Amino acid sequence: MSNAPILLTPGPLTTSSRTRQAMLVDWGSWDRDFNQLTASLCEQLLAIVNGAATHHCVPLQGSGTFAVEAAIGTLVPRDGKVLVLINGAYGQRLAKICKVLGRAYSTFETAEDQPTTAADVDRLLAADPAVTHVALIHCETSTGILNPLPEIAQVVKRHGKRLIIDAMSSFGALPIDAAHVPFEALIAASGKCLEGVPGMGFVFAEKNALAASEGNCHSLAMDLQDQQAYMAKTGQWRFTPPTHVVAALHEALVQYNEEGGLPARHQRYADNCKTLLEGMAKLGLRSFLPAEIQAPIIVTFHAPRDARYQFKDFYERVKAKGFILYPGKLTQVETFRVGCIGVVGAEGMQAAVDAVAQVLREMEVLDI
Numbered sequence: 001m002s003n004a005p006i007l008l009t010p011g012p013l014t015t016s017s018r019t020r021q022a023m024l025v026d027w028g029s030w031d032r033d034f035n036q037l038t039a040s041l042c043e044q045l046l047a048i049v050n051g052a053a054t055h056h057c058v059p060l061q062g063s064g065t066f067a068v069e070a071a072i073g074t075l076v077p078r079d080g081k082v083l084v085l086i087n088g089a090y091g092q093r094l095a096k097i098c099k100v101l102g103r104a105y106s107t108f109e110t111a112e113d114q115p116t117t118a119a120d121v122d123r124l125l126a127a128d129p130a131v132t133h134v135a136l137i138h139c140e141t142s143t144g145i146l147n148p149l150p151e152i153a154q155v156v157k158r159h160g161k162r163l164i165i166d167a168m169s170s171f172g173a174l175p176i177d178a179a180h181v182p183f184e185a186l187i188a189a190s191g192k193c194l195e196g197v198p199g200m201g202f203v204f205a206e207k208n209a210l211a212a213s214e215g216n217c218h219s220l221a222m223d224l225q226d227q228q229a230y231m232a233k234t235g236q237w238r239f240t241p242p243t244h245v246v247a248a249l250h251e252a253l254v255q256y257n258e259e260g261g262l263p264a265r266h267q268r269y270a271d272n273c274k275t276l277l278e279g280m281a282k283l284g285l286r287s288f289l290p291a292e293i294q295a296p297i298i299v300t301f302h303a304p305r306d307a308r309y310q311f312k313d314f315y316e317r318v319k320a321k322g323f324i325l326y327p328g329k330l331t332q333v334e335t336f337r338v339g340c341i342g343v344v345g346a347e348g349m350q351a352a353v354d355a356v357a358q359v360l361r362e363m364e365v366l367d368i
């Protein structure tokens with residue numbers, strides 16, 4: 001497997017062989033050992049946000065979006081109203097979830113290179129008393145932009161509203177402390193900065209809010225209150241758990257702690273991001289976001305202007321040299337993206353930059 005390409009994508013991403021090896025065991029879903037694995041996992045995840053006193057960690061089968069939908073469906077009352085803050089595709093998805101679930105919502109959209117500000121949220125909440133919940137993407141993965149979560153959380157609290165945070169691509173790498181950043185729900189998943197494999201999400205749900213949501217969810221499988229209550233009673237997941245994904249994430253967390261936990265994970269990704277930005281700048285490739293609002297998770301680059309540049313061709317050639325890139329997700333400008341997360345360090349990022357340089361030479365792309 002050593003010649004398998006490195007995924008420079010925001011999940012699934014490159015995992016360690018130890019994490020993959022943890023999946024070579026079959027677990028019984030009712031078995032005490034597996035239940036202990038789940039309990040230990042939830043406890044460790046809660047510790048990362050310092051949420052043990054205030055929040056439950058509710059795991060859920062499926063990709064990250066399943067957990068986002070479950071959080072909104074469970075916690076937003078049927079007569080509630082969500083203010084959705086949007087500056088990219090994942091924010092758009094939040095609004096779509098509200099629409100499909102039949103929850104009232106309004107949207108506030110800024111350009112893809114403009115963070116939502118606390119002042120925006122203050123003004124919007126003052127203008128619409130019907131809003132019960134605010135939904136925010138912490139790091140909007142469609143560009144890599146970082147929204148100012150702590151400031152927005154304080155404003156939401158001051159207005160007596162509840163905050164739902166999609167922290168899918170930031171959790172585990174960017175610090176979030178539940179004791180200082182008030183939220184009703186924060187959502188993340190196994191296959192991003194914790195460097196597990198994809199297949200489960202988890203929601204940190206405020207204990208009282210979760211208890212109060214009994215019977216609110218429109219869906220049986222997506223009901224986080226029911227999932228949590230059942231787990232508290234039996235130690236088991238409702239419905240077949242993604243056993244191998246749980247075991248892999250548990251093993252990934254052992255390595256997370258060995259590495260030095262969140263500060264070390266953050267530092268490695270920040271170093272990756274710096275190596276990438278500096279290396280690409282030397283090639284003349286410009287990043288889409290200014291440094292102040294760039295999260296060290298994924299970087300969007302402007303595509304070269306040269307007509308000889310075609311993403312598909314570029315992608316295949318970089319892949320042949322061992323690196324998987326990611327297409328852009330912007331509608332207005334042509335871009336491509338490079339992830340900084342996963343089991344990769346600054347040396348690997350430099351090798352990726354070198355591969356990009358070689359490929360651009362091969363393609364005779366000059367007008368960058």
Ligand SMILES: *Cc1c(COP(=O)(O)O)cnc(C)c1O
Nearest residue numbers: 063064065090139141166168169
């Ligand atoms: C990855 C991601 C999701 C979840 O996407 P899935 O494809 O369902 O795993 C949601 N929000 C953000 C910000 C993400 O980066």
